[in-house]
Amino acid sequence: MLELINVSLNLDGDKGQVEILKEINLTLKEKKIYVMTGPNGGGKSSVAKTIMGIYRPTDGKILLDGMDITQLGITDRARLGIGYAFQQPPRFKGMKVGDILNIAASPERETNVCDLLYDVGLCAQDYLNREINASFSGGELKRVEIASILARNLRVAVFDEPEAGIDLWSFQKLTETFENLNKKYDTTIVIISHQERILRLADEVILVSNGTISEITSQEKILGEIERLDSRCDCRNNCSLGGNINVECDR
Ligand SMILES: Nc1ncnc2c1ncn2[C@@H]1O[C@H](COP(=O)(O)OP(=O)(O)OP(=O)(O)O)[C@@H](O)[C@H]1O
Ligand SMILES: [Mg+2]
Known part of the structure; x- marks a missing residue:
């Protein structure tokens, strides 16, 4: 459905061009949940x-x-049904939460703005008519941003x-909302x-490091690896035992 083929990205950094992404190959299928x-x-x-x-x-x-x-x-990509909720959302200063959601809302989804909130x-009666300004907390802003993406009929x-x-x-x-979005559309x-x-919601987990996809794997494998990391000697222990990671932990 969406394919990235050998995608590389260089950007201008302080000291000239920096290589940000290197030959990314990725195929995203319809109706799947990917966790990156x-x-x-x-x-x-x-x-x-x-x-x-x-x-x-x-x-x-x-x-x-x-x-x-x-x-x-x-x-053009937004028109074709691609949407992105920013890690650090911009503030649409001076607009009411309800207006932002109504602008975003797709008629095909017959979305109720109160349900989205x-x-x-977020409680609709507290937020629908509230104007976005500096008084919004980071978490509130983030949730309005997520709701505006949920409002759209996206591919x-x-x-x-x-x-x-x-x-x-x-x-x-939010985790329930992602599950419902996946079931419904x-x-x-x-x-x-x-x-x-x-x-745990993922059909597939995409591991990104050093500007490349190092692995596309299952949630079970990743969660297993996290568990193994957890049971390894921790830094403090390693350090007090002379910094040797293979030394048996005393705990
Ligand atoms: N506009 C830019 N100009 C120069 N370097 C950039 C730019 N955007 C990102 N980078 C660099 O590219 C690398 C990847 O950044 P990116 O924000 O994609 O990482 P990330 O995996 O999302 O990290 P995090 O988990 O912290 O959000 C970083 O080293 C970052 O400093
Ligand atoms: Mg990031």
Whole structure:
């Protein structure tokens, strides 16, 4: 459905061009949930922004249902049904929450704006008529942003660390919302996340590090690896035992 073929990305850094993504090959299928994970600075948000058209690849191609969209900008890709919820959402200052959601809402989905707010753990009567300004907390803003993506009738929806800054109750609601979105619509969902609870939603886990996809794997394998890491000697222990990772932990 969405294909990235040999996608590379160079951007202008402080000291000239920096290689951000290297020959990314990725095929996303309809109605699947993908969780993209990996170390900080590995390139996850850059992959998402390249899918959305915020960054144009230096090399390679992006296809949507076989159509080459590599040269299309953000607006055209949005029209074709690609959506991205930013890791750090911009503030649409001066607009009411209800207006933002109504602008985003797709007529095909007959979305109720109050339901959307509920899905991200916000109470409609408190937020619908509230104007977005500096008084919004990071978590509130993040949830309005996620709701605006949920409002749209998308082919591919990418959520960049939706859990960041979100309280436990809203997080629980959000994981249910992703599951329901997946059950109800054909949208392909990509969630960038470091959270085990989100990893458990994945049909496939995409590991991104050093600007490449190092592995496409199952949630079981990744969760198993996390468990193994957990049971290994921890840094403090290793250090007090002379820094040898193979030394038996005394615990
Ligand atoms: N516009 C830019 N100019 C220069 N370098 C950039 C730019 N955007 C990203 N980078 C660099 O590219 C690398 C990948 O960044 P990216 O934001 O994609 O990582 P990430 O995997 O999303 O990390 P995190 O888990 O911290 O969100 C980082 O080293 C970052 O500093
Ligand atoms: Mg990121």
